[in-house]
Amino acid sequence: MKIGFLINPVAGMGGKVALKGTDGEDILRRAIELGAVPAANSRAEIALALFREAASYHYFYAPAGEMGGKLLSENGLKPEIVFDPAEKTTADDTKRAVSLMLEAGVEAIVFAGGDGTARDVCSVAGEKIPVIGIPAGVKIHSAVYAKRPKDAGMLVKNLLQGKVKRYVLAEVMDLDEDAFRNNAVRAELYGYMKVPDDREFMQDRKSGSSGSDTNETLDIAAFTVNGMIEDEIYLIGSGSTTNAIFQTLGKEGTLLGVDAVVNRELAGKDLMESEIKKLLLDHPKEKRHLVITVIGGQGHIFGRGNQQLSPDVIRMIPRENILIIANSSKMSALFGKTLIADTGDPELDEELKGYFPVITGFGKKIMAKVG
């Protein structure tokens, strides 16, 4: 198997000196001035220790030096060097590495970094090949990362040993670092990448399986479309779960944005807040619906990747017409936690507390608490 291996050597440097990320050269310089030492390579090494033995019959492709080549060589894996980056690496180096790896025909990419790194990898690789993320950054909101470097190492080992049979789409998210530094959390959803479904190893045959996440998403979409009422407006988005509704409708939806549907036809695409308000005003309040999904590992329904849905917009829609849809695996991952509404308006957040049914399949809902 051909594996791409990539480290963002500066990932995680800002965290220990309280800089909340290291995106951008100025911040990186400040981080170094404040005494930050590169940690990504040592995080990657923890993962590597777990899959080194399984790696002997596989081929690795990596950029030279701190971006992965050095670590692999030191551990006895002779990587194919895709290029030799300058001493100060940037986001462009990550993107370049990924595109050269794809050209070389790698079947999966293992990368160490933070949300910024995931974004860069995603911008080139998208959903083309599976990835495994070793968490090494300050901000880890992206679901493409394993919980800990050790877990990432186990996943890589399973992959190399041919034990990975299924993949799921995981979110790539990133905070706006400038806002984050000013204590405002504003996460955006940047896309999806394919990661191994490690639940594969614990699923049993006794009850049969409900099929893949993809099929379940389509079931959810079909159920949602089935329930659509004539002449009423449905705001939909953003995310891959909500986007499946458009697949069912046979329309082109916006993956990372909010669209509107009336009578199963597109009434607006990738709408801004002002456009949404205008559209909603054309319909009486009780005929306005909102279809959203749960975004990110923390269970956000508002405030992550859907900022178009401003407090004003949310207030224009009756509570009982807010339809939350999510895969059962996502809801299982959030078991024991409450969903979060972080609209930016504390009063509205308070109003949204309580129970919402979340649609997890055709005809299937789970009661979830927004806390």
Next chain:
Amino acid sequence: MNGLTRMKKFHQARWNEPIIYELSEPGQRGVLVPGPCCECASKEEILGTLPEHMVRKDLANLPEIAQLQLVRHYNHLSQENLGVDGNIDIGQGTCTMKYSPKVHERLAGSPKMLHMHPLQPANTAQGVLEIMYKTGELFKAISGLDVFSVQPGGGSHGVLALASVVRAYWRDKGEEEKRDEIITTLFSHPADAAVPIVKGYKVTIIQPDSEGYPDIEAFKAALSDRTAAIFFTNPEDTGIFNVRIKEFTKLAHEKGVLCCYDQANANGLLGITRTAEADFDMSFFNLHKTFSAPHGCGGPATGMVAARKELRPYMPVPLVEYCPEKGYYLDFDLPKSCGKIKSFWGVIPVVLKAYSWIMTLGADGLREVSRVAILNNNYCMKKILAIKGASMSFPNHPSRIEQVRYSWEKLKKDTGFGTADVQRCIADFGTHYWSSHEPFVIPEPFTIEPSESYSKKDIDDYCAVLEEISRMCYEEPEAVEHAPSNSTVHHIDHDYFDDPAKYSITWRSYNRKYKGYFEPK
């Protein structure tokens, strides 16, 4: 040799056994099929009475094999198998594996049972009807309910029967359209959520609170005048008995909602608490589980429906009744019935076995079954929780009824090995264990249910195996890595069972999908 040492020396049999069609040799035969009896006409004459298109022109493609070769074939297959008769089967949690008395096979195999036909007139089937009727009478005491049907052929089928009765009830009340929702709980059996959807219902699932009980506030939020029924399993798959169950049924009844109790696994409740006392209107019991009939590898089985007498008009037809003039008879006169759930009357050998089991044990015996099952489980729980890396779900709620859902979360954190790895390892000890079905919310789960049939030594031996595997995970990771080494298959690729292009359940479809597949390319 202690149990663990003995189990360590196990090795699974491997016979490379061909499929029986591959053993077929033209001209071989195992039995001479009797011809038509003397009063009947010749074979040709009988065939002549059939419409021409129903008479097949070619012979059926059946394997041709003599008795000795046939016995050898099935013996080989049985040796490559694992079941309650061959291993300490307490790892198959939620299934209530127990001893199925062998004498029941004799009863079920007697000509009196074997030669029965479902279309025989009732006056020639009094014995079988009496067993069906009296099984119901016994369940009056066991459940506190009034009317019974043994028609459903399994547990999930029992859920379907209940959902069908619910639909018939609301149809009669003129609210069939409006009442289109059913509420269940996350740790009820997954069939309680899945099956009503088949019946056209929308199902809402209630998650547990931190103690492991269904969240009553979420239940209140879900309950409405659209709710047709609630389907609750109790105790749930975590082994936790919902002691607040009557609060739920009270809230439901206030909205006119029907209450259905999944008692598929009643092994910890017999003689202790009943459906009626929890204020449920209906329930079903798995005769193949709690009541000792074998599971039969996914059937044939019996999910016996029990209901209050007010719901009799909506029960599946026919019901078995008795009156002194007619004796036992089948009552089809239920115009509001949900109809038939299954062709004919039910899986009678399973009913017979359960009837015999209950009659053998009596009321005191049934109570003893549950008490011993609970004792076994709590003993086993204490042993397992002492194993390094093991813990239980909902530790704030320490008491359990007849089973426990455990977790290897700590083992996974410490060693990287989780429940699937333990599962691979355990095959080396001649036994197995099962992790969990939906919902997959307990990390690295496993579910152990030591029913009343298992001795203290059985439980000790099984726990010793788990302890040994935990030790291996911490001390000999390489051995775990390569396990199983005494078994014959290392990793079963489950995807075949889900892929219509790959699975085949008949020789014909196997040939179609795999012809030439295994030939050298």
